[in-house]
Amino acid sequence: xxxxxxxxxxxxxxxxxxxxxxxxxIFLTFPLVVGYMExxxxxxxxxxxxxxxxxxxxxxxxxxxxxxxxxxxxxxxxKAADKWVFALAPAVALIPAILVFGFIPxxxxxxxxxxxxxxxxxxxxxxxxxxGVLMAAWSSANKYSLMGGxxxxxxLIAYELPLVLAxxxxxxxxxxxxxxxxxxxxxxxxxxxxxxxxxxxxxGTAALAELTRPPFDMPVADSELVFGHLxxxxxxxxxxxxxxxxxxxxxxxxxxxxLFLGGWKGPFLDxxxxxxxxxxxxxxxxxWARSTYPRLREDQLQSFAWLRLVPVSLALLLVxxxxxxYEVGI
Amino acid sequence: MATELGQQGGAAFQAxxxxxxxxxVRDKADRELHTQDMTLNVGPQHPATHGVLRVxxxxxGEMIExxxxxxxxxxxxxxxxxxxxxxxQIIALVNRHDWVxxxxxxxxxxxxxxxxxxxxxxxxxxxxxxxxxxWTRVLNHLMFVGSYPLELGAITPMFYAFREREEIQALMEWxxxxxxxxxxxxxxGLKQDLPRGAIQxxxxxxxxxxxxxxxxxxxxxxxxxxxARTKGIGVxxxxxxxxxxxxxxxxxxxxxxEDSRKTEPYxxxxxxxxxxxxxxNGDSYDRYATLLARIRESLRxxxxxxxxxxxxxxxxKLPKVVRAPQGHAYVRTEAPLGQLSYxxxxxxxxxxxxxxxxxxxxxxxxxxxxxxxxxxxxDMIAVMGSMFFIVGDIDR
Amino acid sequence: xDADALRDHLVAELGDAVEPEVSYGTLTVxxxxxxxxxxxxxxRRGPDLVCNFFDFLxxxxxxxxxIAVVLHVYSTSHRHHLQIRTVVPRDGGHVPTVSDLxxxxxxxxxxxxxxxxxxxxxxxxxxxxxLPEEFExxxxxxxxxxxxxxxxPWPGAKEPGE
Numbered sequence: 001x002x003x004x005x006x007x008x009x010x011x012x013x014x015x016x017x018x019x020x021x022x023x024x025x026i027f028l029t030f031p032l033v034v035g036y037m038e039x040x041x042x043x044x045x046x047x048x049x050x051x052x053x054x055x056x057x058x059x060x061x062x063x064x065x066x067x068x069x070x071x072x073x074x075x076x077x078x079k080a081a082d083k084w085v086f087a088l089a090p091a092v093a094l095i096p097a098i099l100v101f102g103f104i105p106x107x108x109x110x111x112x113x114x115x116x117x118x119x120x121x122x123x124x125x126x127x128x129x130x131x132g133v134l135m136a137a138w139s140s141a142n143k144y145s146l147m148g149g150x151x152x153x154x155x156l157i158a159y160e161l162p163l164v165l166a167x168x169x170x171x172x173x174x175x176x177x178x179x180x181x182x183x184x185x186x187x188x189x190x191x192x193x194x195x196x197x198x199x200x201x202x203x204g205t206a207a208l209a210e211l212t213r214p215p216f217d218m219p220v221a222d223s224e225l226v227f228g229h230l231x232x233x234x235x236x237x238x239x240x241x242x243x244x245x246x247x248x249x250x251x252x253x254x255x256x257x258x259l260f261l262g263g264w265k266g267p268f269l270d271x272x273x274x275x276x277x278x279x280x281x282x283x284x285x286x287x288w289a290r291s292t293y294p295r296l297r298e299d300q301l302q303s304f305a306w307l308r309l310v311p312v313s314l315a316l317l318l319v320x321x322x323x324x325x326y327e328v329g330i
Numbered sequence: 331m332a333t334e335l336g337q338q339g340g341a342a343f344q345a346x347x348x349x350x351x352x353x354x355v356r357d358k359a360d361r362e363l364h365t366q367d368m369t370l371n372v373g374p375q376h377p378a379t380h381g382v383l384r385v386x387x388x389x390x391g392e393m394i395e396x397x398x399x400x401x402x403x404x405x406x407x408x409x410x411x412x413x414x415x416x417x418x419q420i421i422a423l424v425n426r427h428d429w430v431x432x433x434x435x436x437x438x439x440x441x442x443x444x445x446x447x448x449x450x451x452x453x454x455x456x457x458x459x460x461x462x463x464x465w466t467r468v469l470n471h472l473m474f475v476g477s478y479p480l481e482l483g484a485i486t487p488m489f490y491a492f493r494e495r496e497e498i499q500a501l502m503e504w505x506x507x508x509x510x511x512x513x514x515x516x517x518x519g520l521k522q523d524l525p526r527g528a529i530q531x532x533x534x535x536x537x538x539x540x541x542x543x544x545x546x547x548x549x550x551x552x553x554x555x556x557x558a559r560t561k562g563i564g565v566x567x568x569x570x571x572x573x574x575x576x577x578x579x580x581x582x583x584x585x586x587x588e589d590s591r592k593t594e595p596y597x598x599x600x601x602x603x604x605x606x607x608x609x610x611n612g613d614s615y616d617r618y619a620t621l622l623a624r625i626r627e628s629l630r631x632x633x634x635x636x637x638x639x640x641x642x643x644x645x646x647k648l649p650k651v652v653r654a655p656q657g658h659a660y661v662r663t664e665a666p667l668g669q670l671s672y673x674x675x676x677x678x679x680x681x682x683x684x685x686x687x688x689x690x691x692x693x694x695x696x697x698x699x700x701x702x703x704x705x706x707x708x709d710m711i712a713v714m715g716s717m718f719f720i721v722g723d724i725d726r
Numbered sequence: 727x728d729a730d731a732l733r734d735h736l737v738a739e740l741g742d743a744v745e746p747e748v749s750y751g752t753l754t755v756x757x758x759x760x761x762x763x764x765x766x767x768x769x770r771r772g773p774d775l776v777c778n779f780f781d782f783l784x785x786x787x788x789x790x791x792x793i794a795v796v797l798h799v800y801s802t803s804h805r806h807h808l809q810i811r812t813v814v815p816r817d818g819g820h821v822p823t824v825s826d827l828x829x830x831x832x833x834x835x836x837x838x839x840x841x842x843x844x845x846x847x848x849x850x851x852x853x854x855x856x857l858p859e860e861f862e863x864x865x866x867x868x869x870x871x872x873x874x875x876x877x878x879p880w881p882g883a884k885e886p887g888e
Contacts, residue, residue, distance in 0.1 A: 042485075046486050048489055147707070215483065217483060223711050224707060224708050294483045295484075295555070296558065298708060402854075405856040405857070414875055573778065573828050573830060574829045586802055593805055660750070671781060671798075673796070684866075693830050696833040700829070
């Protein structure tokens with residue numbers, strides 16, 4: 001019976017839909033869980049309750065209810081907007097965010113798409129979303145949107161570098177850019193024991209900036225730019241952008257957990273649940289930062305990237321390379 | 331649009347304090363490339379303007395070249411309306427220009443009418459007026475203590491400030507029956523005496539507020555990003571502040587210890603101990619710190635007033651028709667947002683001849699063009715939030 | 727200086743040009759429109775006056791006499807108030823601006839100009855401030871009727887003041 005199932009799964013045309021469904025299932029559940037977590041965690045940090053009604057128990061179905069609401073809303077395209085680009089932008093932002101989930105190693109043999117350069121594919125994909133943001137900003141024909149988009153682009157350029165450098169340090173240490181191999185070469189404690197812990201913090205900060213999450217949320221800074229590139233969006237298209245944001249949190253947390261925290265490995269009983277736990281923990285930190293910090297100013301963010309993070313990550317690369325060449329074990 | 335973006339991309343980008351990283355594009359002749367300015371309408375419907383204030387901003391990149399506040403969207407001509415109302419009715423009118431500190435506005439009217447009619451207010455009423463005015467001040471300041479970090483992107487303090495406000499609101503509601511437009515002051519005294527347990531409630535509230543205030547000082551003032559965003563931003567020197575007639579926490583943050591409760595005491599402010607907090611640099615950070623310090627001083631006053639309210643009547647018997655004698659009077663009070671003065675001209679009629687309201691926000695906001703010139707767009711929010719204004723108080 | 731000492735000082739300084747009056751503790755000096763600027767400058771720069779704090783500037787309708795313009799300034803160092811008042815004719819009345827002496831006077835003069843129809847010579851931008859650009863009339867003058875009272879009688883049982 002099991003053998004029969006195994007044979008069946010060996011068939012590409014059977015395996016492929018299974019993989020696609022699995023990735024879709026992950027994509028549709030985790031961002032919602034993180035979205036719900038954001039509602040509740042922030043609420044409790046702010047001395048309030050958050051959603052309590054939808055789904056009877058502590059508002060568990062709040063995001064589902066929100067989704068239904070968004071579907072019902074009128075989808076408005078401003079008269080002066082570049083209609084095609086405006087309509088396409090949410091998709092351009094959303095699809096790469098889905099694709100990233102295909103490259104994450106969920107378990108010893110659970111890698112939907114295995115690639116020798118998986119690390120760089122995921123990083124490249126996660127920055128494609130910004131093009132969607134730029135498209136939205138440009139096509140909205142709104143000055144606030146435009147400024148938000150320009151800020152998002154500037155932020156991406158500044159933070160892509162430390163992000164990739166920190167990831168490169170991991171790849172150098174592991175001797176591979178294949179995410180599955182990177183996890184296998186780590187102990188369950190990951191790479192945060194050793195010099196790469198600096199890489200973890202650099203990566204975390206840069207990822208926060210890439211996700212435009214507080215304290216780096218200037219592109220959508222609601223008190224300055226109304227809502228940045230999202231100002232003119234309504235209904236389902238707006239919901240897609242929101243989903244992209246939560247999917248981004250999940251995928252960036254997953255990549256960080258894979259690179260630095262040992263992925264699916266745990267002190268006992270290795271498996272996807274460890275990755276899930278790590279992703280949720282990292283997402284919690286992302287939400288925590290939102291309810292704690294005010295936002296930086298655009299130029300403070302730029303100088304922080306170029307004057308602090310880039311030199312630190314370059315030095316890290318040097319140190320890791322040195323240790324690797326002289327075989328001082330980490 | 332396309333050319334506009336292209337030119338924006340080459341704009342010099344530098345912070346006011348010179349720390350910004352940026353590119354200054356020069357052509358072959360080493361001249362800075364000409365960039366086209368963008369005009370941005372901030373408001374009247376914008377999240378940072380707390381209502382309907384509009385600022386017309388001329389931007390070079392994100393640098394503000396010129397900012398002109400456009401006001402009047404909420405102008406209700408209270409000064410004209412007051413001329414059609416009895417002296418006692420004005421109280422219900424003025425408590426809504428600054429809608430978060432109604433008692434302090436009512437107080438000014440009561441004082442100016444009493445001064446003209448030469449009325450002696452019972453001692454108990456005066457002490458209770460002080461108690462209410464100081465709680466109103468705390469209430470008002472808490473509003474801005476919460477909303478200013480919100481404008482800088484920190485959401486949390488707002489909720490905590492409102493938790494605190496709710497407790498004070500409960501006290502106000504118990505005493506006056508209202509939450510927003512309390513209409514508690516009357517010419518010659520108060521609407522009614524304190525209900526049972528009100529003083530005890532006020533006594534219990536003081537230590538609780540003081541404890542919470544410490545949290546704000548630690549969590550907001552101690553936050554590095556908050557300091558980075560507000561220190562050295564929107565510096566208003568003392569002489570400029572005076573020349574604009576800027577008052578309240580803004581003037582005190584610039585280092586001028588001007589507070590009419592201290593310099594020209596009204597009510598019984600000369601009988602209680604308190605200090606006028608001052609800042610050193612007059613920047614946004616100092617303004618916020620001064621605001622917190624002012625709450626602390628208000629709590630000190632409340633603590634003393636709680637113990638000093640004597641028994642007695644809270645009202646004087648007024649004649650059937652209230653007429654202020656011919657003449658003009660000026661009364662200056664320290665409202666939560668700054669100096670609130672009323673100038674009243676009477677012609678011995680049932681209604682005032684002219685009723686001038688000098689509201690603090692009007693003068694404070696008129697200094698915005700001075701403060702905003704040469705700052706960055708994000709700093710504009712950091713500056714405007716620290717002006718602590720209420721739009722109704724600007725437009726009247 | 728208290729109001730009386732301030733009055734004596736100003737009378738000594740300006741002589742007949744000012745007509746002082748102390749009302750409820752506040753000194754008001756009434757001057758001719760031609761003297762407006764000179765007295766304002768003295769109030770701002772006079773070494774014993776130094777009224778550096780701008781309080782308010784407003785109009786008062788004096789019916790047949792014209793429109794009074796009242797300027798109230800304060801000294802944060804000497805802690806005294808001074809109210810300067812002048813009366814200009816109803817039609818085309820104007821006084822020199824003081825917005826270069828006190829920056830805060832800028833908006834107050836714009837407000838007075840639109841609400842009372844008084845001109846301020848030398849003001850950098852005397853555009854409407856509170857009212858819409860196309861508004862006609864000067865709302866705070868007595869002849870400008872409050873329309874709600876014209877259209878509908880006072881909604882209370884008794885008239886104000888009864």
